[in-house]
Amino acid sequence: MLSTSKRWASMKSDGSYYSTRIDLAPEVQVEIIEILNRTLASTIDLWTQVNCAHWNVKGMQFFSLYQLFEQLAEQLNYFATLVGERIVALGGVALGTARTAAQFSEIPDYRLSSREGQGYVLLLAEQMAVYARSVRSSIEIAQGLGEANTADLYTEISRSTDKFLWMLEAHVQT
Known part of the structure; x- marks a missing residue:
C-alpha cells in the first residue's frame, strides 16, 4: 500500500487531483x-431513494408525505452540491455519478414491500439514521485532521439531517 504522500503524487500524475493554493498538507487533502x-x-444514493419514495408514495397521508419527501430530496441535492464543490476546491475530482454512488455508498439497499406512506417513512428514517451517523463520524475525522472548514460543512449537513430525521420519525410516533 502506498503511503499517503506517495499516493498523492501518483494520483496527481494520473489526473485525480489538482494543484491548489489551499494551505492544507497534501496528505490531509487526500x-x-x-x-x-x-x-x-x-x-x-439517499437522494435517489428519497425520490423513489416521493414518486411512489400512496395512502391517506399522500400529499403531506409527497411534500416532505420533495423537501428532503431538494436538501440532499443541495448537500451533494456542497460536498462536490468542496472536493473540487480541495483539488480533487468529485466522483458523483450514479455508478460511483452505487459502488461506494454507505446507505443500505432500497428495499420496500409496502407502497403505503408509513412504509416509506420507516424505510427513509432508517436510511437517514445511517446517513446521519456517517456524517457525524466525518465531522470527527475532519476535526481530527485539523480541517475546520470541512468539519463545518459536515456540521451544517448534520443539523439539517437531524431535523429531517425528526420530521420522518414524527410521522410514525404516537
Whole structure:
C-alpha cells in the first residue's frame, strides 16, 4: 500500500487531483477528499431513494408525505452540491455519478414491500439514521485532521439531517 504522500503524487500524475493554493498538507487533502467522495456517494444514493419514495408514495397521508419527501430530496441535492464543490476546491475530482454512488455508498439497499406512506417513512428514517451517523463520524475525522472548514460543512449537513430525521420519525410516533 502506498503511503499517503506517495499516493498523492501518483494520483496527481494520473489526473485525480489538482494543484491548489489551499494551505492544507497534501496528505490531509487526500484523506478529506476521499471522505468527501464517500459522503457524495451516500448522498446521491439517499437522494435517489428519497425520490423513489416521493414518486411512489400512496395512502391517506399522500400529499403531506409527497411534500416532505420533495423537501428532503431538494436538501440532499443541495448537500451533494456542497460536498462536490468542496472536493473540487480541495483539488480533487468529485466522483458523483450514479455508478460511483452505487459502488461506494454507505446507505443500505432500497428495499420496500409496502407502497403505503408509513412504509416509506420507516424505510427513509432508517436510511437517514445511517446517513446521519456517517456524517457525524466525518465531522470527527475532519476535526481530527485539523480541517475546520470541512468539519463545518459536515456540521451544517448534520443539523439539517437531524431535523429531517425528526420530521420522518414524527410521522410514525404516537
